Amino acid sequence: MTFAELKLHPDLLAALPWHTPTRIQQLAIPVALAGQDVLALARTGSGKTLAFGLPLVQGVQVQGIQPAPAPVQALILVPTRELATQTSTVLQPLARAMNIGIVTLCGGVEQEQQLAELATGPQLLVATPGRLLDLLEQQLISLDAVxxxxxxxxxxxxxxxxxxxxxxxxxxxxxxxxxQLFSATLPAELEDIATRLLIDPRRIEAHAGNSLVDEVEQRCYLVNKGSKAQALIALLRQGAWSQVLVFINARDSADALAKKLNKAGIDAAALHGDKEQQVRAQTLTEFKTGRLRVLVATDLLARGIDVAALPVIINLDLPASAPVYVHRVGRTARAGREGLAISLVCHAEAEALTAIRTLTGAGLPLQALDGFPVTDQPASGERKRPPRDKQANRRSASKRSIKQFKSPR
Structure with a gap:
């Protein structure tokens, strides 16, 4: 099948960089073009942005030159600044081909700059909830025509x-x-909320729920908790990888790890929510353009980064939430390319690993890492001390209290 068979506008077809739609695009685009609500589940890296973006852009009505700014007709909500920027980047050529204005609204950018962009009359907005709500409450923007x-x-x-x-x-x-609701994962507890937002929706599952693309190889190495940083350094020195995205759970740990990598002669930088927006944008640009080899990031980027041909991601820490693992690993092996996902696992993360195995259906056997013997012992689940005899404690306390009232001889 080609995009031309999906009844897309000729100007959109001319703006597309390729001609063959992915599975989620084949399934979702005809339904969206028909005006039906959509609940779509598809793996990360499978082309979800174009799956909703193409019919969205085609559905916007261009009304020619207006004496006043055109009303906003379409709205895309995303959770992070990085994903907002990425989505706008993908859709900008399509919008331009259809003579449609598109503006990105997210935190970290001066409000005056965004108001100036809104004054041009965009028909399509890509926004994070916080900044959009702020502008709505100031009555600086209207969504009445969406x-x-x-x-x-x-x-x-x-x-x-x-x-x-x-x-x-x-x-x-x-x-x-x-x-339209799109996601790679949708926990059962959120299903009811999702369906209540939709009217007679078409549910589309391009792949098995919470699964990962076949092109990604997953490895799990069992290491001591205190050896993870050195194990990472060893892997980075051994692997001839042009770029590596390292995921870590804590923001302050990200900065400390980046410093350790630089001290070991490995070009690295940290990226997390405490960084200023300008620093975040610059660091991400350096990584996307290949000027930075290793990026240490928190889960801020698990849903907001698309680096062409990113060969490797490494989980220094396993995420506490199993669906987050799916989003992290989805940063590699995108658009049909091959990729490698490595996780450094300690005994304390056994429960998290079990949850990931259950969610993804992957075996994820633990392997030994050469040069890093495991000396830590798994938790036995038994109490280190025998349970206290609370009754005996009460008897002792009672004796002490009686002695306090006895008169000295």
């Missing part, structure tokens, strides 16, 4: 951290609209 809504990485947007803001945004949208 007829198309997309929630990308919907599982994250429906979690408690974002859900209150999403509800307030939804209250300002017309009830008559087309809504």
């Amino acid at each position: 007829s198309q809504l997309v929630l990308d990485e919907a599982d994250r947007l429906l979690e408690m951290g974002f859900w209150p803001d999403i509800q307030r945004i939804l209250a300002r949208l017309p009830e008559q609209r087309q809504t």
Whole structure:
């Protein structure tokens, strides 16, 4: 099948960099073009942005030159600044081909700059919830004419951290609209919320739920907790990888690890939510363009980075949430390319590893890493001390209290 068979506008077809749609694009585009609500689950790196972006852009009505700014007709909500920027980058050539204005709204950018962009009358917005809600509450923007809504990485947007803001945004949208929800994972507890946002939706599953692409090789090495940094350095020295994305759980640990890597002669930088937006953008640009070999990141980037042909990701820490593992690993082996995902696992992460195995259906056997013998012992689950005899403690306390009232002889 080709994009030409999906009844897309000729100008869109001319702007596409390739001619063959991925599976999620083949399944979702016809449904979205028909105006139906969509709940789509597809692996990371499978082409979700074009799957919702192409029909979204085609559905915008271009009304020619207007005396006043054109109203916003389509809205894409995403959880992070990086994903907002990435989505806009992918859709910008398509919007330009259709003479459609597109503006990105996210935190870390001066409000005056974004207001100037909004004054040009964009028909399509890509936004993070916080910044969009801020502009709405200041009455600096209107969503009254929105007829198309997309929630990308919907599982994250429906979690408690974002859900209150999403509800307030939804209250300002017309009830008559087309809504599309896209995600690589959707926990069962969020299914009900997702379906309540949609009207007679078509559920599309391009692949088995929470699965990873076949092109990614997954390895898990058992190492001591205190040896992880040195094990990472050894892997980076041994592997002839042009670029590596390293995931770590704590922000302060990301900075410390990047310093250790630089001290070991490995070009590395850290990226997390405490960094200023300008620093984040510059660091990400350096990594995407290949000027930076190793990027140490928190889960801020598990859903917001698309580096062409990224060969390797390494989990220095396993994430506490199994779906996050799917998003992390999805940064490699994108668009049909091969990739490698390595996880350094200590005994304390056994429960997290079990959850990941259960979610993904992958065996993920633990392997030994040459030069790093494991001396740590797994937790036995038994108490280190015998349980205290609370009754005996009460008797002792009682004796002491009686002695306090006895008169000295």
